[in-house]
Amino acid sequence: MFLAWNEIQKNKLRFTLIIGVLMLVAYLVFFLSGLANGLASLNREAVDKWDASAIVLTEESDKSLVASTMTIDEAEAMEADKTAVLGQINAIARTDDQKANVSIFGIREDEFIMPEVSEGEAFSAGNEVIASDTIKEDGFALGDELELSSTDEKLTIVGFTEDARFNAAPVLYGDLGTFQRVKFGEAAEANEDQINGVVVRTDDISAVTDNSELEAIESETFIENLPGYTAQSLTLNFMIYFLFAISSVIVAIFLYVLTVQKISMFGVMKAQGIPSGYLARSVVAQTFILAAIGVAIGLILTLVTGAFLPAAVPVAFAIPTMLIYGVILVAVAIIGAVFSVLTIVKIDPLKAIGG
Amino acid sequence: MAVLEMNQINKTFGSGHKKVDALKKTDFQAERGELIAVIGPSGSGKSTFLTIAGGLLSPTSGDIFINEKNIASLNEKELSKVRLKEIGFILQASNLIPFLTVDKQMKLLDKVKKDNMNKQELEQLYEDLGITDLRNKYPSDLSGGERQRVAIAKALYSNPSIILADEPTASLDSDRAYEVMQLLRNETKNKKTTTIVVTHDIRLIEYCDKVYKMVDGVLKLHEQS
Ligand SMILES: Nc1ncnc2c1ncn2[C@@H]1O[C@H](COP(=O)(O)OP(=O)(O)OP(=O)(O)O)[C@@H](O)[C@H]1O
Ligand SMILES: [Mg+2]
Numbered sequence: 001m002f003l004a005w006n007e008i009q010k011n012k013l014r015f016t017l018i019i020g021v022l023m024l025v026a027y028l029v030f031f032l033s034g035l036a037n038g039l040a041s042l043n044r045e046a047v048d049k050w051d052a053s054a055i056v057l058t059e060e061s062d063k064s065l066v067a068s069t070m071t072i073d074e075a076e077a078m079e080a081d082k083t084a085v086l087g088q089i090n091a092i093a094r095t096d097d098q099k100a101n102v103s104i105f106g107i108r109e110d111e112f113i114m115p116e117v118s119e120g121e122a123f124s125a126g127n128e129v130i131a132s133d134t135i136k137e138d139g140f141a142l143g144d145e146l147e148l149s150s151t152d153e154k155l156t157i158v159g160f161t162e163d164a165r166f167n168a169a170p171v172l173y174g175d176l177g178t179f180q181r182v183k184f185g186e187a188a189e190a191n192e193d194q195i196n197g198v199v200v201r202t203d204d205i206s207a208v209t210d211n212s213e214l215e216a217i218e219s220e221t222f223i224e225n226l227p228g229y230t231a232q233s234l235t236l237n238f239m240i241y242f243l244f245a246i247s248s249v250i251v252a253i254f255l256y257v258l259t260v261q262k263i264s265m266f267g268v269m270k271a272q273g274i275p276s277g278y279l280a281r282s283v284v285a286q287t288f289i290l291a292a293i294g295v296a297i298g299l300i301l302t303l304v305t306g307a308f309l310p311a312a313v314p315v316a317f318a319i320p321t322m323l324i325y326g327v328i329l330v331a332v333a334i335i336g337a338v339f340s341v342l343t344i345v346k347i348d349p350l351k352a353i354g355g
Numbered sequence: 356m357a358v359l360e361m362n363q364i365n366k367t368f369g370s371g372h373k374k375v376d377a378l379k380k381t382d383f384q385a386e387r388g389e390l391i392a393v394i395g396p397s398g399s400g401k402s403t404f405l406t407i408a409g410g411l412l413s414p415t416s417g418d419i420f421i422n423e424k425n426i427a428s429l430n431e432k433e434l435s436k437v438r439l440k441e442i443g444f445i446l447q448a449s450n451l452i453p454f455l456t457v458d459k460q461m462k463l464l465d466k467v468k469k470d471n472m473n474k475q476e477l478e479q480l481y482e483d484l485g486i487t488d489l490r491n492k493y494p495s496d497l498s499g500g501e502r503q504r505v506a507i508a509k510a511l512y513s514n515p516s517i518i519l520a521d522e523p524t525a526s527l528d529s530d531r532a533y534e535v536m537q538l539l540r541n542e543t544k545n546k547k548t549t550t551i552v553v554t555h556d557i558r559l560i561e562y563c564d565k566v567y568k569m570v571d572g573v574l575k576l577h578e579q580s
Contacts, residue, residue, distance in 0.1 A: 002459075002466050003452075010454035010493065268450040271411055273439025274467050275432075350411045 003279070004286035018254050019294045025247040026298025026329055029240055030322050034306060036236035037321065038314035043232075044223045046105070046132075046166035050113045054205045054216045055086075056198040063217055063225040065196050066090065070214065072193045078209050080202035084111035087179040087195045090169065092149040098139040102146075103169040104129075104155075106179020106195070113199050115173055120159030127153060127178050132170035133160040137311050146172075153181050167226050240325070244332050251336030255287060259340040266344050267352015280341040284334055291333035295326045357420070358516055358549045359385040359408060364417035366403055366572075377403040378414070379572040385517075387547045390540050392560045394553075394577070395569030401553045402521055404574065408551065409442045409519045410434040422516060439468055443510030445520035450506055451494040457505050458490045461512045471513050483538055484508050499526040507535065511542055518542070518550040524559065536562040 008015045041048075056078060061068030065088050075085050087106030092099055107113055109122065115130055120142050123129055131140065135157075140146075146155045155172060164171040176195070180188045200208055200216065208216040217225075224230050259266075266279055299322060306317055366378040377400045385391055393401050406412040407419065410426050411434075418427045421441050426434060444450065451460055464471050472480065481487040484504045494502055503526050510518055520539070524532035536552075540562050543550045552563065560566045560578075568577040 002463065003455075006459060007454040265452055268446075269452070269463075270435065271409075271438065271444055271446075271450070272464075273435050273437070273442065274463070275435055275439075278467055350406060 001282070001285045003282040004289060008286065008289065014258075015290060018251075018290050019297070021250055021254070022247065022291055022294025022329075022333065023298045023301070025243055025250065026295040026326065027301050029243045029247075029325055029329060030298055030302035030317070031305070031315070032236055032240050032243070033321055033325055034302065034315040034317045036233055036240070037318045038316035039232055039236070040229070041163075041316050042165050042168045042314050043226050043229045044166075045163045046103075046171045047219060047223055049115065049163055050084075050199050050219070051201075052084075052113070052199045052219055053080075053202050054200050054208060054218050055222050056200060056209055056214050056216045057196070057222075059213050059215045063215075063222060064227075065222075068196050070195060070197070072195060074211060074214065075195065075198040077211070078198060078200060080200035080208050082112045082201040084108065084113040084199045085176065085195045086113065086197050086199055087176055087183065088166075088197075089150075089179065089183045091151075091182065093140075093146040093155070093172070094149075095140065095144050095146060100135055100138040100140065101169040102131075102135070102172050103166045104172045104174065104179055104182055105166075106176045107173055108176060112201065115161035115164060117159040118162050120157070122159055123174055123178070124158075126175065127155050127181070128158045129155045129172040129174040129178065130159040130161050131157045131172050132164035133162055134165055135170040136160070138170075148182060151182050151185050153178075153185075155182075167229075244328055247329055248332035248336040251287060251291065251333040252339050253336075255283065255337050255340045256343065259283065259343050263343075263347055264352045266347050267349045270347060270349035270352070276345045276347075279344050283340050283344065284337050287334050287337040288330065291330040295329050299326060356386075356423070357384045358387050358422060359383070359551075360420040361408065362418045362420075364407060364414045364419065366400075366407060366412070367415045376572050378407070378574075381417070381572075381574045383408075383567075383574060385549045385551065387516075387549060388544060389565065390543045390550045390552070390563045392552050392554055392563040392566045393569055393574070394555070394557060394560065394566060399569040400572040400574075401569050403572075404569065405519050405521055405551065405553055408517070409444060410437045439513070441516045443513060443515035443518040445503075445507050445510045445518065445523045451502060451509070453494055456491050456493055457486065457497075457508075460505065460509050464509070464513050468513060472511075477512065480508055480511060483541070485534075500528070500531050503527060504531075504535070507538070514546070516548055518548055520550065520552045522553060522555065524554065524556060529558070532556065532559065533562075 057063060057065065057068035058070055072085060075083060085108060089104050091102055091104055093102045117130055118133060140157060142157055144157045180191055180194065184191045202208055205216050205218060269279060306315055309315060361381055361383040364378055364381040368375040368377055395401050407414050414427060418425050421437060426437055455463060461477060481490065484507060486504050486508060489497060489501060507523065524535050527535060536559050539550050542548060565579050566577040568575050
């Protein structure tokens, strides 16, 4: 630490540049992780909110909620601690001057996926809905009457709930009747036992149903199969992993250049009998100091930027994930120092002092 | 008992027709409290002799004893320990760390080794070398002569049993050169260390107890006072 810190103090400009580069890499990593996290919640919030172990869909729907149709009778036959029927349809909701993509959930008020109301009240009559509070950003408000794209039915927002987006659309929760009227129009009465799936809480997913046409899918698997979800998160995560590799290489090159410049100085110290191990530790300590400062500044910068971003940008910073990424960044930086350590160990003190 | 003893040291560089015998069958002994000069023409093997004595270079054959320990066959790690504990080098080229102040050059040794000079002794050393006012300066802000004096302070600071100096006065004017020799002499006598100085400057040999002459890799006792 002694050598590491004194050198940094003496050559402030040089080391500020390295810290600057590390900071930018960290900034990018943190921002991408925020974006990955934000985009993920955009898709999965409503599912996470269920806190369910699985969802039962038809086998032939290929894990797609929209494509799955079953009857309430089938739901009744399931074995689980808790079950909740779910009807779902996508629609475009509009008032006179606003419009938004929405996902309409038909549920039963007394089952466990009923959301908590954070503002207003729960639906109590047909065509009343609780909306995801993010829809307020699109200009919708309590009491708004919504026209829907596919039907003449009109829905009224009577309450809001938090964290309720599904596949990038805000969710409108209504009762099963509301959902069926939206979905089937005139034919709603004839289809009053039609739902899309059943959400379950249980310890034994395999025992939920013995109907061979139905399939119980773990919540996480269900989320991964949401349209676009996996492609999106893979892309962002790949970018993050590449950044880890890149920052390791950047640090390796920087430190290597610095080390090569200092070969004769290291040689002098080795001639004096200062152990290679001490010099190597000092380089590692230096890397640690630089990386830790760079990552810390990057973190602060990310949070500051996040605070000033418009709400439409889907970033959501998960501090624990960011801390883990920060630690990984520092760790890969230290891996980057390995080259320099090897160089130091190999320096011949005699050559270095030109004796 | 000799602090430094060399028996039949040979050092050969290269092979075939490029072969150079830099040291030939060298025997040498140095006792505590002796200040020894080694003189001789350029390329005669003086630096080779000094680096072998200091455990920086291994001889092709022969034995070297430092405080009765044979270092001829030690590996680099063990040699490094011997150098740290027993040897103080003063090199012709400055051996200072560019990003450490004078004080911190000394402090670095405290990080890796015990039994260095205490505060008082260091103050005295600074005073003797006339570098007290330079203690917070970086090497780049010092003149060549000042740097050389700091390098001497650094070599002495670790209380080595052997001080090896290769042309320590080369970058000093003659008054300073005499002062440095006087200082090395005082240190040698007071601390009972052994000091070997390689020099071109024959005016400096009057400070020395013994003078050896190196000619073509052969070391001979030249004069003894
Ligand atoms: N690493 C080496 N490889 C090959 N030959 C070497 C090497 N080091 C020294 N020599 C040769 O060994 C001989 C002795 O060199 P040395 O450096 O000991 O001379 P010196 O007496 O210190 O000379 P100077 O007074 O110029 O410093 C020279 O002929 C030199 O060319
Ligand atoms: Mg020489």
